[in-house]
Structure formats: C-alpha cells, structure tokens
Amino acid sequence: MTIAYDQSIAGDAETGRASTIERHIAQEKARARRKRMTNRLLAAGFGMFVLFLWWLFSALGLIHRLIIPPPGEVLSAFFRVASASYFWPNVMVTLSEIAAGFALGLASGVVFGVSVAMFESVRATIYPYLVALQAPPKIVLAPIFVTWFGFDEASKIAMAVxxxxxxxxxxxxxxxxxxxxxxxxxxxxxxxxxxxxFRYLLLPNALPTMMAGVKLCWTLAVLGVVVGEFVGASAGIGYLIHAFNFQLDISGVFVLILLLSIFTLVVYQLIENLEKKIIFWSGM
Amino acid sequence: MALDLAQLPKTEAQDSRHRALIQGSHLTKIYATSTGPLVALDDVSFDIREGEFVSLVGPSGCGKSTLLSLLGGLEERSEGTLTLNGQDLDRPRPDIGFMLQTAVLFPWRSVMENIRLPGAILGLDRKAQAERCQELLELVGLAGFGDRYPNELSGGMRQRVALARLLAHDPDVLLMDEPFGALDEFTRETMNLELLRIWSATGKTVVFVTHNIGEAVFLSDRVFVMTPRPGRLAGVVEIDLPRPRQTEMMREPRYSELVFDIRHMLGVD
Known part of the structure; x- marks a missing residue:
C-alpha cells in the first residue's frame, strides 16, 4: 500500500493504484503456486524415500524377496506378466465384471433410493428389510453366490452388486x-x-450426496469382483493373483495389485471430474 | 425503469379496491404437540380488500406466520372459513404468491432460471415468460445479473431475485413472510421502498408479515395487530398517512402516534 501512494505522488494516481493491485494479485497467485509446488515436492519426495528404503532393505537382504520382492524385480515382472498371452483375456474378464457390477449396483441403488424416498407405501413395505439386509458383512455371501451363479462372471457381478x-x-x-x-x-x-x-428440487438437491455415493459404489464394486474371484473363479485378475500366490510369484502378485489400484484410482478421478461438472454450483 | 413499470398491469380501478377479496371468519388453527394441543390461531376474523397493503404485526408466537400459511393454502385450518373471491381457500393457488424470509433460490439454477421457475412449473408460455422475467430482473435492479448463480450474490441481491420470482407468474395476491427480515437495516429500507413502488404500479394485494411496527406502519393501508398465546387479532389499525410514502414521513407526529397506538395494543408500553 505504501508503494501505491509513493507511485501516485510520482505520476498518475489511478494508474499507479491499478498497477499496485495487479502486482498484488500476481504476488498472491505466485505465493499460492509456490505453496502447491512445495506440497507436491513433499509428497513426491516422500514417495521416492519409501521407494529408496524398499530398494535398500532388499539390497541389504533385510527383507526376504519372497515377502517383499525388490523394486527392480517387480518392474521386470510387469513386462513378463503384461506380455504373457493369458494377461489381457484375464484383465478383460475382470474389467467387464467390474463394469457390469458397478452399473447394476448404481442403477439399482438409485431406483430403490428414489422409490423408497418418493413412495410412502414402498418405504413402509421394503425399507425395514433393506436396512436389515445391510447388517451382515456382504463378503459372507461370496461362497453362496458361487454355488448359485457358478464359477463364471455372474457370481462376481452379483458380489459387486x-x-x-x-x-x-x-x-x-x-x-x-x-x-x-x-x-x-x-x-x-x-x-x-x-x-x-422431484425434477426441479429434490433430484438436483440430492446430486452432491448421490455423487459421493457413486464414488463409494465404484470402489466397492471393484472390491466385490476381486473377492468373488478369490472365492471361486476360472479367470480374472483376482484369479491370477490367487494363482501367482500359490506359485510363490510374489512380484507377479505385486504387479497385479498395482495395476488394479491404478485402474481404480484413474476411474475414481474420472468420477470426481464428472462430479465437479455435474454439481458445478458447490465450487462457487 | 419507468418504461418497465409502464409495461406492468395498471392499478385496479378505484372502486374495486374496496371490495373484500379475502374473507376469514372464526379462523382457528390448533397443532397437536407432544406437550398437548397448541392453539396457534384463535377465532380470528377479518377482510382483506382488493389492492390493499395489509401488515400482520406481533411478537413471536402470535400466529402471524400461521395465518399467512392458511392464506397461502399451505396448511389446513382447524375451524372457521376462509375464502378468496368467495371460493374456499384450502389449497395453494397460482394466483397467490408466497415469499419467505430466506430467498430459497436453487443454487443449480442461474438467476434468470430461478425467476423462470414459476413459469416452468405452471407451464406458462415460454416466450412471454422470457420477456416478462427479463423486465422483472430490470425492475428489481439486477439487469445484467441473469446469468449469475445465487452463490455469487449478496443477501440483498438474493431477496431481489426472490421478489422477481414472486412476480414472475403475475399472482394477484402476494403473501410475504418477513421477506426482508434477514437483511441489514439499510438494505431493508431500500427493499421496502421498492416493494411500495412495485405494489403501487401493479395494484396487487399484499399481506406482509413483520415484527417491526415501524415497518408495518410505513408500508401498510391497515395493520392487523396480533397477540400471542393463543394467537389472536387484537385490533386493526387504519394507516391514514398519505401515499406515496416517503422515508421523511417517519418524522411526522402522526407516524409516531400510529406506532405508539400499536405498541399500546400489543401491551409493550
């Protein structure tokens, strides 16, 4: 501010003030940018540090490579697994199961949610049962689903739903x-x-909460499919993880876990981007 | 601005202004609560004339908001009769508009889309609505803000949008529940003057709820004074101050006299 007055004495007061404001805004922006940069560097630095420790401990022989394989081995396992002929068919099985389970879980959740919220009679009839059904841990259903729907996609999709x-x-x-x-x-x-x-008020008003539900729905659909594949499957990433584990191919397991995590995160991020577009008003 | 006012419907003919538009007799509203029945409104009878500006004034719990809800057809009365133009008033009607203390704008709709909400719900002609709402936006002093979103507006601006939305489908009766009560003193005075300007240009019937006696006297043709527990109509005060009203009138002895009359009826002296 002092600078502004100094300048205004020297020349045109208005221009001096305007340029001061501009400079001030530029400074604020630069400060925010530097802070973002620092935070990113901190996170990246920590990641590198952990990676380094992982490598160091493996190199020193402090961790057995059957418990945690060294980073280099995981990297080479990635090329080995990704180029294997069985890789893509199995990945596609899992991805299609996740997609179907997610879509069905989402759609049925919305349909039931809207029906129970909008119709008193539906609420009275089924709401107590839906709440009761929520109580047991859903994982206990996995073996039954294999019995009911078989070793193929259906039991995994059911689990995800x-x-x-x-x-x-x-x-x-x-x-x-x-x-x-x-x-x-x-x-x-x-x-x-x-x-x-419903159309003008309730639905748009519900969208922020519903989008939070979509994100939960997504991660749980992935979880459901993998659990289903662990319990009984003849194909899929979960099946491969199970198989690799039995063959003591731990680096192969690591590769699959990492790929599945990256995939889940990428889609999660896409949903978040979509969310920002759909509920644009919450960021204002 | 004068041009916009001219495009709005003209004031009703003088003689029609004395016709009773809304008639309530022996209106009673009892709520069942966990601690027993609560008499919110007890045996209230009144007439509201066409084109009249009526204020309901009284402390919290005097039933003024309850009465307004009954007038809006938003609640069921326990006893008594209530008619508009002789028709039973027991459900919301498109020719009665309601405005609340908070603007209740939908954050996902732009200012213009919010103003066009009544037209969309009532299925009014889109083209005519687009024109009318644009005029209303200018009328409330928000020309150029149509594409903004409610979260970008100040409290006063939001109430202006709510005022424009209230007028969008051209209701004959405006029910206003402390519409500017949440605004600061200066903004509220400005909004009151604008409301009077719009009222005198459109000839609408206004029922205005407030707990501010001065505001009620300044705005109204008649003030319904209400007392609490149970909610009763203690009396009706004719406000004989000349129109158009100006802020300077608050200095006049007659203004203070009326304010003190009402205070006396409320038993606050």
Whole structure:
C-alpha cells in the first residue's frame, strides 16, 4: 500500500493504484503456486524415500524377496506378466465384471433410493428389510453366490452388486430427504406436482450426496469382483493373483495389485471430474 | 425503469379496491404437540380488500406466520372459513404468491432460471415468460445479473431475485413472510421502498408479515395487530398517512402516534 501512494505522488494516481493491485494479485497467485509446488515436492519426495528404503532393505537382504520382492524385480515382472498371452483375456474378464457390477449396483441403488424416498407405501413395505439386509458383512455371501451363479462372471457381478448397492441406495435416499423445508414450501405454493418437485428440487438437491455415493459404489464394486474371484473363479485378475500366490510369484502378485489400484484410482478421478461438472454450483 | 413499470398491469380501478377479496371468519388453527394441543390461531376474523397493503404485526408466537400459511393454502385450518373471491381457500393457488424470509433460490439454477421457475412449473408460455422475467430482473435492479448463480450474490441481491420470482407468474395476491427480515437495516429500507413502488404500479394485494411496527406502519393501508398465546387479532389499525410514502414521513407526529397506538395494543408500553 505504501508503494501505491509513493507511485501516485510520482505520476498518475489511478494508474499507479491499478498497477499496485495487479502486482498484488500476481504476488498472491505466485505465493499460492509456490505453496502447491512445495506440497507436491513433499509428497513426491516422500514417495521416492519409501521407494529408496524398499530398494535398500532388499539390497541389504533385510527383507526376504519372497515377502517383499525388490523394486527392480517387480518392474521386470510387469513386462513378463503384461506380455504373457493369458494377461489381457484375464484383465478383460475382470474389467467387464467390474463394469457390469458397478452399473447394476448404481442403477439399482438409485431406483430403490428414489422409490423408497418418493413412495410412502414402498418405504413402509421394503425399507425395514433393506436396512436389515445391510447388517451382515456382504463378503459372507461370496461362497453362496458361487454355488448359485457358478464359477463364471455372474457370481462376481452379483458380489459387486450387493457390495455397491447399499451406499448408492442410502446416499440417494439421504440426498432426497435432506431438503430445506422452505424450498418444499415454495414448491407447494407454486402448485408444483410431485414429479415437478422431484425434477426441479429434490433430484438436483440430492446430486452432491448421490455423487459421493457413486464414488463409494465404484470402489466397492471393484472390491466385490476381486473377492468373488478369490472365492471361486476360472479367470480374472483376482484369479491370477490367487494363482501367482500359490506359485510363490510374489512380484507377479505385486504387479497385479498395482495395476488394479491404478485402474481404480484413474476411474475414481474420472468420477470426481464428472462430479465437479455435474454439481458445478458447490465450487462457487 | 419507468418504461418497465409502464409495461406492468395498471392499478385496479378505484372502486374495486374496496371490495373484500379475502374473507376469514372464526379462523382457528390448533397443532397437536407432544406437550398437548397448541392453539396457534384463535377465532380470528377479518377482510382483506382488493389492492390493499395489509401488515400482520406481533411478537413471536402470535400466529402471524400461521395465518399467512392458511392464506397461502399451505396448511389446513382447524375451524372457521376462509375464502378468496368467495371460493374456499384450502389449497395453494397460482394466483397467490408466497415469499419467505430466506430467498430459497436453487443454487443449480442461474438467476434468470430461478425467476423462470414459476413459469416452468405452471407451464406458462415460454416466450412471454422470457420477456416478462427479463423486465422483472430490470425492475428489481439486477439487469445484467441473469446469468449469475445465487452463490455469487449478496443477501440483498438474493431477496431481489426472490421478489422477481414472486412476480414472475403475475399472482394477484402476494403473501410475504418477513421477506426482508434477514437483511441489514439499510438494505431493508431500500427493499421496502421498492416493494411500495412495485405494489403501487401493479395494484396487487399484499399481506406482509413483520415484527417491526415501524415497518408495518410505513408500508401498510391497515395493520392487523396480533397477540400471542393463543394467537389472536387484537385490533386493526387504519394507516391514514398519505401515499406515496416517503422515508421523511417517519418524522411526522402522526407516524409516531400510529406506532405508539400499536405498541399500546400489543401491551409493550
């Protein structure tokens, strides 16, 4: 500020002030940028450090390579696994199971959530059972599903659906219910129908909560498929992990875990980007 | 701005202004609560004339908001009759508009889309609505803000948008529940003056709820004074201050007299 007044004495007051403001904004931006940079460097540095420790401990023979294989071995295992003829068919099996399970879990969660929220009779009839069904850990269903639906995709998809259904259902329900009473009053005063109230108020109002549900739904769909494949499968990434583990190919297991994590994270990020576009108003 | 006002419907003819538009008699509203029945409104009778500006004034719990909800057809009355133009008033109607203390704008709709909400719900002609809402946006002093979103606006601006939305489908009766109560004193005065300007240009019937006696006197043709527990109509005060009202009137002895009359009826002296 002092600089601004000094300048204004020297020349045109308005221009001096404007340029001071501009400089101030530029400084603020630079500061924020530096801070972001520092934070990123910190995170990257820590990652490198852990990687280094991993390498060091392996090189010194402090960790047995059957427990945690050295980084170099994992890297070479990646090329070995990725170029194997069995790799892509198995990956495709898992990806299609995840996609189907996620889509079905999401869709059924939304349909049931909307029905229970919008229709009193549906709520009275099925809500207590849906809550009760949520109680047992869903993983116990995996062996039964293999019995019911077989060793192929169906049992894995079923597992992904039961895992991902509940968060989507509950978040849809909560989102639709958490509406400001005054907004409902406004809609009523405008003689809005139930459908109009849903379309203009309840649904958009529920979207932030529903998008949080979608993200949960996604990670649980992946989990459901892998669990299903562990329990009984003839193909898929979970099946491969199981097989590699039995062959004591730990670096191969590491490669598959890393690939699955990266895939899950990438899609998660895509959902988050979509979320920012859909609920654009929350960032304003 | 004068051009926009001219495009709005003109004030009703003088004689129609004295016709009773809304009639309530022996209106009672009882709520069942966990601690027993609560009489929110007890045997209230009144007339509201067409084109009239009526304020409901009284402390919290005097039933003024309950009465407004009944007028809006938003709640069921326990006893009594309530009619608009002789028709039973027991459900929301498109010719009655409701405005609340908070703007209740939808953050996912732009300012213009918020103003166009009533038209969308009532299925009004899109083209005519687009034109009308643009005029209303200018009327409330927000020309150029149509594409903004509610989160980008100040509290006063949001209430302006709510005011424009209230008028979007051209309701004959405006029910306003402390519409500027959450605003600061200066903004509220400005909004009151604008409301009077719009009211006198459109000839709408306004029922205005407030707990501010001065505001009620300044705005109204008549003030309904209400007392709490149970909510009763203690009296009706005719405000004989000349129109158009200006802020300077608050200096006049007649203004203070009326304010003190109402204070006396409320038993605050």
């Amino acid at each position: 039961v895992m991902s259904f509940f968060p989507m259902f509950l978040n849809t329900l909560t989102g639709l219910a958490s509406v400001e009473p005054n907004a409902v009053k406004l809609m009523r005063s405008l003689t809005a129908s139930r459908w109009q109230t």
